[in-house]
Amino acid sequence: MPATVGAAPDLVAVIGNTPMVELRRLAPHDGVRLFAKLEGNNPTGSVKDRVARAMIESALADGSLQPGQTILEPSSGNTGISLAMIGSRLGHPVRIVMPDNTTPEREQLLRLYGAEIVFSPGAEGSNGAIRMAQSLADADSRLFMPYQYGNEANPRVHFDTTGPEILEQVPEIDVFVAGLGTGGTLTGVGRFLKRARPGVRIIAAEPLPGEGVQGLRSLDEGFVPPVLDESVLDDKYLVTNRDAVIGLRRLLRDEGIFAGLSCGAAVAVAVRVAREMETGTVVVLLADGGWKYLSADLWTRDLDELEVELEGSLLW
Ligand SMILES: Cc1ncc(COP(=O)(O)O)c(C=O)c1O
Structure with a gap:
């Protein structure tokens, strides 16, 4: 070309x-x-496009994310939307755990990018979404959770x-x-x-x-x-x-x-x-x-x- x-x-x-x-x-x-x-x-x-890309690229590089594996992440919006866009481009199904009281635009965008949404109780805030995602990941070893709260690729991409x-x-x-x-x-x-x-x-x-x-x-x-x-x-x-x-x-x-x-x-x-x-x-x-x-x-x-x-x- x-x-x-x-x-x-x-x-x-x-x-x-x-x-x-x-x-x-x-x-x-x-x-x-x-x-x-x-x-x-x-x-x-x-800003979460930077983080989602960095987490996916580093997980693919170190083998913790395998081709086609489903990505699961707790997010009240931005990180989930970024993961959904990048995941769909790379052939990874994306499942987002999101509190049920955020704006409808988030749900619309996630669905447009093809993500599956699991709702957590809104009253428990983002900590409730984190807890629910962790228990889903613990119960199914086929899921890969980038976990932006604990993933060093997150601060590293801002450093870099x-x-x-x-x-x-x-x-x-x-x-x-x-x-x-x-x-x-x-x-x-x-x-x-x-x-x-x-x-x-x-x-x-x-x-x-x-x-x-x-x-x-x-x-x-x-x-x-x-x-x-x-x-x-x-x-x-x-x-x-x-x-x-x-x-x-x-x-x-x-x-x-x-x-x-x-x-x-x-x-x-x-x-x-x-x-x-x-x-x-x-x-x-x-x-x-x-x-x-x-x-x-x-x-x-x-x-x-x-x-x-x-x-x-x-x-x-
Ligand atoms: C809208 C919005 N603002 C600010 C932040 C904070 O950024 P950071 O997670 O890097 O502290 C986030 C993400 O957590 C966010 O979604």
Whole structure:
């Protein structure tokens, strides 16, 4: 076949290398520059494309995943969707254990990519999905569970790709802010940046206990993911549901960025950190786009009404 110039061989090959944009209107004062890494620009719309690809490739390389073997994973959305896309391209059936109270868009996308969904009780949150997936995997040795919470390929792909991209795009970075879910992003990017640019601060955006912003977790609720290296965290800032929705709305209104709910939480923390600095450069990672949250109408509804209606829902 003749060589093509500038075309990727496959969708999986264009994962990563996401854009970095300056948030000039959200920066709280002139001394500080604020930048956002747009992970929603990945093929299935989230940072988890990097992780899903890395976990599958490393499992195929070390033989723990055999050709055609079924992949099972607990996920409240993004990782499951990424695994479903990549798994279907490589001929692996994908089964996702997902709480039954997430947005319908997640279920629609998983089904479009051909995944099977096993619902876990919504009231038990993502920890309930993890428990159910573990017992399914224990009962059937033919299933392969990548388990992003404990898989070293998760932080490693951020060390190898996300971190270097950030440093190349914003070499003067002083502070990195991201939401904490599995801790893979903060651990991998944090390890890379601390080695490459000593003095850089790594800050986690964490929901208050009981306020589960989709994709994020509070370490105070008892489960500390094995991949999280807490020694790279310089600080963690707590965010309320309200902060997350306000952050999400300001991203759209002030910067034109249509992002997911955890991005609202992360940007709320980034602005808070920037406000406390006299000078410097802050980079915030925005984990996904807003598409999977459209049905919840987070952008236009009355805030108090939203808070009441979504209380207890996994979206929060
Ligand atoms: C929407 C969203 N934001 C943030 C995160 C947190 O990323 P990490 O798992 O790398 O901590 C996740 C995943 O867990 C997520 O799905």
